[in-house]
Amino acid sequence: MLSLSYWEIKNWFSNVDYTVVGSGIVGLHTALRLRERFPKSKILVLEKGPLPQGASTKNAGFACFGSLSEIIDDLKNHTEDEVVQLIEKRWHGLQLLRKRLGDQTIDFRPYGGYELFLKDDESAYAECLQKMPFVNEVLKPLFKADVFSKEVDRFDFKGIQDYLIFNPFEGQIDTGNMMQALLKEAVANDIQILNYQTVTGYLDKGNSVEVHTNDFVVTTGKLFFATNGFAGTITNGAVRPARAQVLITEPIPNLDIRGTFHIDSGYYYFRNIGDRILFGGGRNLDFEGETTTTFGLTEQIQNRLEELLKNVILPNQEFQVAHRWSGIMGMGTHKKPIVEQRSQNVFCGVRLGGMGVAIGSLIGQELADLLE
CATH class of the missing domain: 3.50.50.60 (FAD/NAD(P)-binding domain)
Incomplete structure (x- = not known):
């Protein structure tokens, strides 16, 4: 002592x-x-x-409140009112943060958010397209507009379904x-x-x-x-730790990716930071191993991040990983x-x-x- x-x-x-x-x-x-x-x-x-x-x-600096597939998953486990209240809290929390610190200070950029679906994720893709009008209707009282819409992929991703789901209310900040x-x-x-x-x-x-x-x-x-x-x-x-593993690339010349992006019900997520790509996630590959309060990286998850980066996100570009890290989130049932x-x-x-x-x-x- x-x-x-x-x-x-x-x-x-x-x-x-x-x-x-x-x-x-x-x-x-x-x-x-x-x-x-x-x-x-x-x-x-x-x-x-x-x-x-x-x-x-x-964290990755996502100013988001849930991708379409995450919200659909939540609706299966929570009541409609609970899901709307949760999204409302997240939305109001973002406004509170921006008001307290100022958009310029936190480098808030309203680029919008996108969800992409891998080719072998046909069922989730079809479910999201089918339920998108319903979710938009549920969220309309809060946002006064449709939150989610279909958009053609303009980023030249590979191995994904035809359309991305776009959310204009999402942005990114400098953590x-x-x-x-x-x-x-x-x-x-x-x-x-x-x-x-x-x-x-x-x-x-x-x-x-x-x-x-x-x-x-x-x-x-x-x-x-x-x-x-x-x-x-x-x-x-009632709270379980959930480790999130992340990597970031060296600057990539002429990078044309701007925004925040979700894959696989939010278990993978990436964004640009200037001309770099930050990419994280993959704990669904090993839920048990990632339920830990110990910081660290695993070969299995880091390899999968690099594989998706190479084959899906940056298929026609050379890149180098500059840095890797992990964070500990708090989850529950x-x-x-x-x-x-x-x-x-x-x-x-x-x-x-x-x-x-x-x-x-x-x-x-x-x-x-x-x-x-």
Whole structure:
């Protein structure tokens, strides 16, 4: 246990009103919302990594709310009202993020989103074309227009069905810019962020919470968990980690691909970043192996990403992989995020279902607003 000085105890660890665990999208929005509601409070954020761990600095930067095939799948497992409410939350969350940070700051680009279907995915393709009018009708009250339409492939992809499904409401952002801006805003609002602090336990004492980390014990008025993929223990298994593996190419001369793209019900996804292609996914090749909180890459998934890149996405172009990484998302049997009070002074906002960019800002606000 770290031996703290008088100054450290006085300035960092005394009279803490609110402690947030996790400095990702949800955690920082929680802290910023608490600052709006309680201007004179002392707010502490604990982060176990050097940067926000999980997926907040590792995601693909999709400003999306679900591809057509994902929405159709969700309608099989959730009620129509539940699916519409979820999409509405994602859509409003994106607007909240854009309003807070500004489109220029996060490099928001409304290129639209596309879904493509591989040649051997005939059944999913046919189902999407058949159900597209119904889904558009369901979403019309929210978007005041048709969300999905058929479009001819102008990108010269290979080995896919004749038409792409286009969504004009989808865009892309710069994930690094977004998180850097959120961190700067937190600091500007006198929110203390301590890195390399893993919360090892806590005790709700009724009038306060004792929080144990790897280095010290801090007493706080209220404790908020915003740890998403790492929230299995505090939610009794309602959140399962889901690792996402990603690669990015070196710049490709004259790259003519602009937008965000989904394949195989969203299990694969790619986009341009300038003249590079970022490509991720493939956890459906090994659900068991990818249900982990350990960062890492596997040959099976990386090989499949490269194979699709070579044969489907960039069939007529040479490319080199520049970098590879992974992130940890939070999934569950239900897509609805968990925003709830766990005990008298402990709260959590988790299970973002791979939609952290879209829904994270709103979940952070809802988490802070659980306080009466």
